[in-house]
Amino acid sequence: MAKRIKRIGVLTGGGDCPGLNAVLRAIVRTAKNDYGIDVIGFIDGYEGLVEGRYRELSYKDVSGILARGGTILGTSNRADPFHFPVLEHEDYVYLDRSSAAVRNFEALGLDCLIAIGGDGTMAASAGMAEKGIPVVGVPKTIDNDLYGTDVTFGFDSALTTATEAIDKIHTTAQSHHRVMLVEVMGRYAGWLALFSGVAGGGDIILIPEIPYDIEAICNAVKTRNARGATFSIIVVGEGARPEGGDLTVQRTVQTSPDAIRLGGISHKIAAQIEGLTNIECRVTILGHLLRGGAPTSADRILATRFGVHAVHLVANREFDQMVSLHGNSIASIPIGDVAGKLRVVTPESDVFKAALSLGLCLGIAEGIPIDEQFADSTPQHSKTRG
Numbered sequence: 001m002a003k004r005i006k007r008i009g010v011l012t013g014g015g016d017c018p019g020l021n022a023v024l025r026a027i028v029r030t031a032k033n034d035y036g037i038d039v040i041g042f043i044d045g046y047e048g049l050v051e052g053r054y055r056e057l058s059y060k061d062v063s064g065i066l067a068r069g070g071t072i073l074g075t076s077n078r079a080d081p082f083h084f085p086v087l088e089h090e091d092y093v094y095l096d097r098s099s100a101a102v103r104n105f106e107a108l109g110l111d112c113l114i115a116i117g118g119d120g121t122m123a124a125s126a127g128m129a130e131k132g133i134p135v136v137g138v139p140k141t142i143d144n145d146l147y148g149t150d151v152t153f154g155f156d157s158a159l160t161t162a163t164e165a166i167d168k169i170h171t172t173a174q175s176h177h178r179v180m181l182v183e184v185m186g187r188y189a190g191w192l193a194l195f196s197g198v199a200g201g202g203d204i205i206l207i208p209e210i211p212y213d214i215e216a217i218c219n220a221v222k223t224r225n226a227r228g229a230t231f232s233i234i235v236v237g238e239g240a241r242p243e244g245g246d247l248t249v250q251r252t253v254q255t256s257p258d259a260i261r262l263g264g265i266s267h268k269i270a271a272q273i274e275g276l277t278n279i280e281c282r283v284t285i286l287g288h289l290l291r292g293g294a295p296t297s298a299d300r301i302l303a304t305r306f307g308v309h310a311v312h313l314v315a316n317r318e319f320d321q322m323v324s325l326h327g328n329s330i331a332s333i334p335i336g337d338v339a340g341k342l343r344v345v346t347p348e349s350d351v352f353k354a355a356l357s358l359g360l361c362l363g364i365a366e367g368i369p370i371d372e373q374f375a376d377s378t379p380q381h382s383k384t385r386g
């Protein structure tokens, strides 16, 4: 008979998002309640596993955190155990610390590691699985770009914040007869821009998957004005770029597996629109605001379902899986199938098709079939990150 699972570890890796605490709560409660399993939490994602920093997680520790944003464990998007940054003489060197992670895991007598994170955390976890650590992944990110699940938790909360912001921008746009650009995060995927643009009643939506044509954008603004609308709202994904042009990089973080941080493309678009139409523009970049605050009820439910299912998988010894949502059902997919892939908007995406039917401008150049407008929005170096 297989040995009973007694003690598991959990960590939250990558950029934070609303709902992480809801998953932690669900994991600890299900582990104790259904199976009598003890849980310890590693501090700051894989950094804590490599450096042996952790704390016990009791029922009491996860009490009152369901609605709290962020993560009580802390997180890091620079802590890939296979490419771990270590400061040496004021310069970073990158070491494979995965064996230290395995040693710490074994020394604590753990039976499994539940890793809550995005694509970088799943890639690292797939690597840990290959080193013999039983893992279960739980997908999070406001970007909603994780391969293998229809939705990640955190997305709905960020979408709600973005939609509220776009609603508010409408009134000032109207009063001043301006073109207002609202830039949202999302990295190389346009889900947040597309969904918030549609939900917030944006007029023009620019996503990384479709390099935009500035003429098409200006024509849409002018057509609206000719029809009597005295303002336009443009929702811009931070990974948007012009046809034949590059991503707008705000900064680089050398220690991060994907060093690029995007942001600021809206300022370039605004300057071009003003130059070509003479209409005044203003830019609002929502940035990390989208990662903050309490999770929506939809995210609390999804995070809870993911956390509960992750523990069931562990108890049944169904390791090396990532929990996922398919339609309305919670399922799982081998974690090795997820690593190194991103889920981006395609011409078949429902909401993309709906945006076209609504007559919204998606920055598409005239005369070229829509399928041919889509381009790989992911730079080769950025297939995964921590």
Ligand code: F6P
Binding pocket: 015, 077, 118, 141, 142, 143, 185, 186, 187, 238, 261, 262, 291
């Ligand atoms: O992946 C989540 C995300 O918020 C992206 O949307 C954004 O590009 C990136 O993380 C920002 O990372 P950081 O917190 O390092 O600035």
